[in-house]
Amino acid sequence: MFASTLTLTRHAREHGYAVPAVNILDDLSIRAVVAAAVEKDAPLIVQVSVKTVRSIGTELVTTIARLASADQPVPVALHLDHCPDRAVIDDVVAAGWSSVLFDASDRDLATAERETAEVVAQAHAAGVDVESELENIIGVEDGVGSDVALHAYTVEQLAEVAERTGVDLLAPQLGTAHGEYKATPVLRPDRVRELAALTDRQIVLHGGTGLSEQDFRTFIDAGVSKINISTAVKTSYMRSAEQHLAWARANGKWDPPSMFRDIGKAVQEAVGTHLDEFRASGHGREAAAAITRAGGAR
Numbered sequence: 056m057f058a059s060t061l062t063l064t065r066h067a068r069e070h071g072y073a074v075p076a077v078n079i080l081d082d083l084s085i086r087a088v089v090a091a092a093v094e095k096d097a098p099l100i101v102q103v104s105v106k107t108v109r110s111i112g113t114e115l116v117t118t119i120a121r122l123a124s125a126d127q128p129v130p131v132a133l134h135l136d137h138c139p140d141r142a143v144i145d146d147v148v149a150a151g152w153s154s155v156l157f158d159a160s161d162r163d164l165a166t167a168e169r170e171t172a173e174v175v176a177q178a179h180a181a182g183v184d185v186e187s188e189l190e191n192i193i194g195v196e197d198g199v200g201s202d203v204a205l206h207a208y209t210v211e212q213l214a215e216v217a218e219r220t221g222v223d224l225l226a227p228q229l230g231t232a233h234g235e236y237k238a239t240p241v242l243r244p245d246r247v248r249e250l251a252a253l254t255d256r257q258i259v260l261h262g263g264t265g266l267s268e269q270d271f272r273t274f275i276d277a278g279v280s281k282i283n284i285s286t287a288v289k290t291s292y293m294r295s296a297e298q299h300l301a302w303a304r305a306n307g308k309w310d311p312p313s314m315f316r317d318i319g320k321a322v323q324e325a326v327g328t329h330l331d332e333f334r335a336s337g338h339g340r341e342a343a344a345a346i347t348r349a350g351g352a353r
């Protein structure tokens with residue numbers, strides 16, 4: 056049973072931390088991020104890009120996530136990251152995921168609002184929470200997105216659309232970008248504070264890789280309750296594979312399971328550091344109890 060993304064993020068907001076939403080790539084990375092959450096006693100959102108859904112298939116990724124999170128002492132939610140494609144949303148809603156990010160930032164505002172309301176009606180009928188993106192987060196994430204800002208709305212507009220559509224979480228532009236930062240970002244925790252004063256929807260920080268612990272804390276104190284991390288997983292995964300392969304070549308030892316072990320350890324360590332930085336460590340069991348009080352997992 057997957058945990059509710061909304062219940063987890065509400066718990067985080069009430070207790071002054073953010074739930075890590077970590078993009079995974081395969082069974083190895085799913086097990087590593089769950090192991091990090093268990094080690095640190097932290098709640099976790101396992102996050103999956105549309106590209107990964109397409110490469111593994113909804114059924115297999117759902118099954119792997121279900122088995123990896125079953126009977127763990129910490130709650131684990133399963134979330135679909137940036138998805139402009141309604142057919143993929145249909146699929147994961149039917150598969151019983153916790154939540155979806157309907158990314159309507161490629162639409163004009165009127166169309167984005169109409170379609171977001173439709174997605175909310177469909178998802179809520181199945182007990183699935185909805186994150187909404189109207190402005191685009193800068194940067195291309197697994198083939199979705201743009202390197203230029205397509206829309207900029209006022210916080211009042213964002214809050215009004217959120218109230219009318221009934222979304223559960225908001226992904227506003229906060230000065231961050233997906234991928235490695237090429238220049239120092241101009242961060243906008245002020246927008247989080249303004250939005251939090253206008254709406255009680257949960258606020259999500261995208262583009263977590265490359266920000267400092269102090270940046271995370273500033274955003275959490277401003278009201279962010281979910282922080283997305285993807286690039287850090289990819290780089291720790293690939294760099295440890297690269298190191299292992301160099302060692303294998305030097306020693307003439309080609310043993311895939313020992314490379315998997317190295318990769319799993321590297322990903323677990325990288326994610327564990329973020330769990331501490333988001334102040335999520337130590338809140339896992341307590342968040343699991345909040346899920347039970349809220350009526351159980353979905």
Ligand code: 13P
Pocket residue numbers: 078136137196232233234235260261262263264283284285286287
């Ligand atoms: P990074 O790749 O910069 O960590 O961003 C992750 C993200 O926001 C996924 O939606």
